[in-house]
Structure formats: C-alpha cells, structure tokens
Amino acid sequence: MKKEVTVLRIGHRLVRDDRVTTHAALVSRAFGASRIYMTGIDQSVKDTVNAIDKRWGGHFEVEIIQDWKSVARAWKKSGGKIAHLTMYGINIDDTVEKLYKEQKLLVIIGAEKVPREAYELADYNIAVGNQPHSEIAALAIFLDRIFEGKQFKRDIAGGQLRIVPSEKGKQVEKI
Ligand code: SAM
Numbered sequence: 299m300k301k302e303v304t305v306l307r308i309g310h311r312l313v314r315d316d317r318v319t320t321h322a323a324l325v326s327r328a329f330g331a332s333r334i335y336m337t338g339i340d341q342s343v344k345d346t347v348n349a350i351d352k353r354w355g356g357h358f359e360v361e362i363i364q365d366w367k368s369v370a371r372a373w374k375k376s377g378g379k380i381a382h383l384t385m386y387g388i389n390i391d392d393t394v395e396k397l398y399k400e401q402k403l404l405v406i407i408g409a410e411k412v413p414r415e416a417y418e419l420a421d422y423n424i425a426v427g428n429q430p431h432s433e434i435a436a437l438a439i440f441l442d443r444i445f446e447g448k449q450f451k452r453d454i455a456g457g458q459l460r461i462v463p464s465e466k467g468k469q470v471e472k473i
Pocket of ligand 1: 383384385386406407408409410411412424425426427428429430431432433434436
C-alpha cells in the first residue's frame, strides 16, 4: 500500500507569513505529501498551488480549514497516525524506524506557538534536532526521511510542461 501523507499547518500570521505559507504548501507537494490543511489563509495560496499543478502536473490539494482539532481527531478516528514536528520532541533518528511502518500520517507543523493539544493528540512528537529553526526545513527533512528520497523519482502525471534534466541551462518540453 502506498504511504498517505498529509500536512497540517497550524496558524498563519497575516502578510508576514504569506511567502512561508506558500512555501510550506510547495514543499509538501514536491516532497511527496498529497494534501495540506491550513488555517487562517485566504484563497490565494490555494490558487498559486493549483496553478503549479496545472503547469507541472499532479493533484496536490490545499484545504482551508477552520478547526484543526476536529481535522486531527477525524484523522485518528479513520486509523491514521499523527506526527507533530517540534524542537521539544524525540530526535527523528530515534523514531524513524517506527515511522517507516506507518501507512497513513498527518504531519503537524506550526507557524508560531503551537497549542498544547497538538502535543497530546500526536502519536509522535518529533524533533529535527533540538534547536529552533523553521517549519519548512523540518518538514522537508521529515518527508525526505520517511519517503527515503524516493519521492524525487516518482512520476507526476498530467501538467503542460516537463523538465528535461540537463547539466547546463534549462530544457523544458511541452507535453
Ligand atoms: N518553539 C517552536 C517549536 O515548538 O518547535 C518553534 C516555532 S517555529 C517558528 C515554527 C515551527 O517550526 C514549529 O511549530 C515546528 O513545527 C517547526 N520547528 C522548528 N524547529 C524545529 C525542530 N528543531 N524540529 C522540528 N520542528 C521544528
């Protein structure tokens, strides 16, 4: 069975976070997740990501939600597990073996201080090192570990353009 990974980003500071929020969605998409739930954003992030899907392929979903707790509880009820990324958690290298076995994962990342309930609802509180950095860096490392780097070789169907990897310059072909 294919691993199903969805990201849940809690919080968004209007204007200040706009670029980071879009990047959280783009990294989720490019690193193998199939959907991101986001709170506090407007339609523009969804439109940007949809335009990228149309151009480069895939069916990544951006869902704007109001109540992250009910989404997280429903996820657990449907048999999924939750991994919350936090500098206070257990080092990723000490949990990765267990994570490989999970087939349905919701990955929680924060934009600012994350409510206590996220730590309690999580099956895994995972640190990508115990120093503070960024939710995008933490997410990228986490997805790369659980997909073991294979996400970059997968086929992404659809789209209008495809890159022909080249050592120099840019080569793009129309599909
Ligand atoms: N004090 C926060 C914490 O609990 O990790 C740092 C807030 S940081 C601005 C925003 C988000 O980045 C956090 O909610 C967390 O998801 C992620 N993050 C930052 N550093 C991390 C680390 N070392 N390991 C895992 N996630 C991290």
